[in-house]
Amino acid sequence: MTDTIRTPVTIEEVAAVAGVSRSTVSRVVNGSTAVSPAALESVRRAIDELNYIPNRAARSLASRATMAIALVVPEDTTRFFGDPFFATIVNGINARMRRSDYVLNLIIASDDPQDKATAYLRSGAVDGAIIVSHHTSDSFIDRIAAAMPVVYGGRPVRQRERDYYVDVDNKAGGRLATEYLIGKGHRRIATITGPLTMPGGIDRLDGFREAMDAAGLTPAAIEDGDFTADGAAAAMTRILESKTEVDAIFVASDLMARGALAALARVGIRVPDDVALIGYDDSPVATSVVPALTTVRQPSFHQGELMADTLLSLLAGGRPPHVTLLETALIERESA
Known part of the structure; x- marks a missing residue:
């Protein structure tokens, strides 16, 4: 036989x-x-x-496709691996990618002065890119976007009509957090922002300002916490050392809220008895600290899925929406 x-x-x-x-x-x-x-x-x-x-090999030869997508994170490795936001968004991207025939390449580049990452991506090594956590100084991403289909996680810092992005309504989220504190009777409200070189940091601060203006209130203090726990602890210390009277704080990420809580605890200020505090993200950090954080939930996993879905649609010749904006929600716990 x-x-x-x-x-x-x-x-x-x-x-x-x-x-x-x-x-x-x-x-x-x-x-x-x-x-x-x-x-x-x-x-x-x-x-x-x-x-x-x-037959991936045959399809790639016929179409010149690599069947690979790059996730480009313009941050250093410490921030990328230390912030739970990135873990959640990557999980969402990967969940959608598993249902496709593409593989995901991770490129971490806090800057690209020698154009190494840019040259690699523009060489045809991938078919498209998802770019998250970009800053105004990250001009190298413009050269990537000029060479391939790109979807941004968050509003691009230099937005153009042709851009595709999936974002959370961060201005509404900042406003929601601040209105909650005002509704609780707080009037001397400070905020610790993310970097104002990033649209997310700018938009959350804008939402804070809008809510304060609508209530006829002046911000007690505004300090940049750099979206890190250490940066927020330093920002909280600056507020305390300025002797500014504060009865509530909107902190623009849960990771920063953890740093602010530590700085307050070091000088014996109790949350929420002495000062109320609200975070942003509803990440695992929110329930790992004491007291558990009242926070603004952003759907990071779903955002990751939609970013991947938008890019896959572009690569397949589809016409996805240029802008997808997701809603936030307030999660009440013990800190405010």
Whole structure:
């Protein structure tokens, strides 16, 4: 008895069994969402029935595609691995990528003075990029965006009509946190901001200012905490040393709120008995500190999924929305 060599199943055979076009099968295989639920189910059944295995190498040669996407994080490694925001957003991106035929490459670059990361990405090593946590000084990302499809996590620092981004309504979130403190009767409210070189830091401060202005209040203090625990502890110390009277603090991230709590505890100021404190993110940090943080929840995991979904749609020839803006929600706990 001789073994029979099975000819690989073709995409055309899958299309015939599914009763759809070849391009529809291609969109399903590439993870595009531009497919009706009925067609998606038909193609998946046909793939299972025929045991179809996409020939990535052949597709790459034909289309010059690498079947790889870069996640570009313009931060240093300490910040990237130390901030739970990044872990959540990467989990969301990866969850969506697992349902596609692409692999994810992580590029961490706090700056790129020698253009190493930029040159690598522009060389054709990836088909597209997701860029998160960018600053006004990160001009190298413009050169990346000029070479390939890009989706930004957060509003781009130099926004153009052609840009695609998925963001949280940070201005509304900052306003929500501040209105909550005002509603609790607080009037001497300070804020510890993120870097004002980042749209997220700017927008949360703008929301704080809007709520204070609407209530006829003047901010007790505004200090930059750099989106780090140490930076926020230093900012909190500056507020305390200035002898400014403060009865509440809006801290623009949970990680910074942890640093502010530590600085307050060192001088015997109790939260919320002596001063109320509210964070932002609803990250795991919010429930790991004492007291647990009242905070503004941003849907970071879902944001990651949508960023990946938008880029995959672009790579498949789709027309996703240029701007996707997600809502925030207030989570009440013990600190305010």
